[in-house]
Amino acid sequence: MKTVVICGPQTSSGVERVAELVRENGGNPIIVPMLSGFSAVPSAEVHIIFRKQALDLSGYTPGQAQVGIIYANNQVCDTLGASDLEKIAEANLLYLAPAENVSGWIRRTLDGDHADDEFAWNFVESEDSNVSLVPVVKPKTRLKIACYSPLGGIGKTTASVMIGKLAQESGHSVCIVESDNDNAGVLQALGAPPVTEGLGSILDEEWEQYDLFRERVQGYLQKVDDIAVLPIGADTLGMKCDEDNIANLYSWVNSQAYDTVIYDLPPQLSELSVYKTLQEVDTIILIGEPTIKAEEKLMRFITRTQNLQGLKDVAGKLKLIINKYVPTAGVKDVEIAETTGIPLIATVPADPEGYYRMINDRKLNIPAAWRDVWEILSPLDWGAKGSKAFNQAKRVKKNGFWKSLLGIK
Ligand SMILES: Nc1ncnc2c1ncn2[C@@H]1O[C@H](COP(=O)(O)OP(=O)(O)OP(=O)(O)O)[C@@H](O)[C@H]1O
Numbered sequence: 001m002k003t004v005v006i007c008g009p010q011t012s013s014g015v016e017r018v019a020e021l022v023r024e025n026g027g028n029p030i031i032v033p034m035l036s037g038f039s040a041v042p043s044a045e046v047h048i049i050f051r052k053q054a055l056d057l058s059g060y061t062p063g064q065a066q067v068g069i070i071y072a073n074n075q076v077c078d079t080l081g082a083s084d085l086e087k088i089a090e091a092n093l094l095y096l097a098p099a100e101n102v103s104g105w106i107r108r109t110l111d112g113d114h115a116d117d118e119f120a121w122n123f124v125e126s127e128d129s130n131v132s133l134v135p136v137v138k139p140k141t142r143l144k145i146a147c148y149s150p151l152g153g154i155g156k157t158t159a160s161v162m163i164g165k166l167a168q169e170s171g172h173s174v175c176i177v178e179s180d181n182d183n184a185g186v187l188q189a190l191g192a193p194p195v196t197e198g199l200g201s202i203l204d205e206e207w208e209q210y211d212l213f214r215e216r217v218q219g220y221l222q223k224v225d226d227i228a229v230l231p232i233g234a235d236t237l238g239m240k241c242d243e244d245n246i247a248n249l250y251s252w253v254n255s256q257a258y259d260t261v262i263y264d265l266p267p268q269l270s271e272l273s274v275y276k277t278l279q280e281v282d283t284i285i286l287i288g289e290p291t292i293k294a295e296e297k298l299m300r301f302i303t304r305t306q307n308l309q310g311l312k313d314v315a316g317k318l319k320l321i322i323n324k325y326v327p328t329a330g331v332k333d334v335e336i337a338e339t340t341g342i343p344l345i346a347t348v349p350a351d352p353e354g355y356y357r358m359i360n361d362r363k364l365n366i367p368a369a370w371r372d373v374w375e376i377l378s379p380l381d382w383g384a385k386g387s388k389a390f391n392q393a394k395r396v397k398k399n400g401f402w403k404s405l406l407g408i409k
């Protein structure tokens with residue numbers, strides 16, 4: 001049982017609630033009124049500093065404990081000095097939380113579930129030029145997503161690009177593996193010129209030698225607006241490679257430590273790369289449209305995965321998106337969800353003009369439905385998601401301000 005020392009007024013109902021959360025999660029809470037009280041419990045694995053107690057951290061040393069600072073508003077963050085934070089950050093996890101996010105942090109801390117979480121800070125310049133902090137918790141588990149459909153022209157590439165873009169905007173490093181036979185797909189949608197060479201050009205013997213393979217892959221990797229795109233780029237369908245070689249591809253992708261990796265797949269389940277990628281990823285975005293034909297093809301895909309030993313686990317990873325939806329015509333989105341038994345996470349309206357403009361004017365405009373998709377997929381635990389501070393943090397992060405200020409990556 002982990003001992004959690006909470007520094008805060010014993011009479012505070014907030015502190016009592018935090019203690020209760022610790023107990024609920026199997027921890028042993030001890031409340032101390034002052035920071036100096038931490039030293040009385042040297043075995044504590046977690047320190048929680050409650051609100052005003054964090055106003056002056058100059059005499060505090062975290063030791064081996066993981067540290068959480070809980071604040072209800074920005075007042076505490078405004079007064080925390082960068083040096084105080086660096087001191088804690090060097091040795092420990094630090095979590096600065098508005099009160100409403102505390103339970104998740106306690107749960108994960110006591111589960112030992114975020115030992116590998118990466119923490120970063122965004123200093124946010126507010127209008128009155130005070131600097132406050134917004135926590136960014138990077139996901140421990142990197143997101144591995146496949147956008148798949150047994151149908152062509154249905155929005156797999158669109159989904160890959162929308163999700164990739166939204167992931168990048170929320171601070172993720174992103175790689176889209178364009179496993180589609182459509183050369184220009186992802187690059188074009190991102191406003192970049194197509195390429196003709198990519199993974200498909202890698203020779204058999206190069207696939208087999210990992211060092212050589214790594215070199216070749218680096219050469220094909222495209223970077224558009226901070227999004228890495230790895231194209232197939234061959235005129236033949238799919239990659240010319242066997243099971244071992246595909247494993248090499250995943251090794252390489254995983255070694256790059258992207259926060260989000262998206263595989264834009266071709267429709268053919270018979271392709272080895274499709275089969276293997278469905279196994280490799282954690283989430284499969286299955287895309288359908290509101291037609292009987294689409295519904296039938298989705299059903300056939302589901303049945304096939306159930307009958308294939310290697311794809312038995314796929315069912316639990318599937319999330320359904322109905323794209324090009326017209327509420328007044330065709331099959332209802334909820335009906336397809338019911339028939340297929342796959343959770344429907346979004347319905348994207350048909351908007352031929354909008355998508356035409358997107359492709360032809362090279363202007364990526366992200367419809368609201370895709371933002372909902374990212375909300376569902378994103379594991380980010382921002383302090384104040386959706387808030388003004390959150391949005392400012394993204395801007396500040398982009399400009400590299402917080403990095404230069406804190407000198408922390
Ligand atoms: N909701 C929508 N409304 C209207 N048009 C859309 C919508 N979503 C995508 N499109 C358009 O449909 C076309 C096909 O989309 P996309 O290329 O993403 O499909 P795909 O499944 O990747 O196709 P392929 O099988 O050829 O790889 C594109 O021109 C795209 O702009």
Ligand SMILES: [Mg+2]
Pocket residue numbers: 156157158180182185
């Ligand atoms: Mg495509």
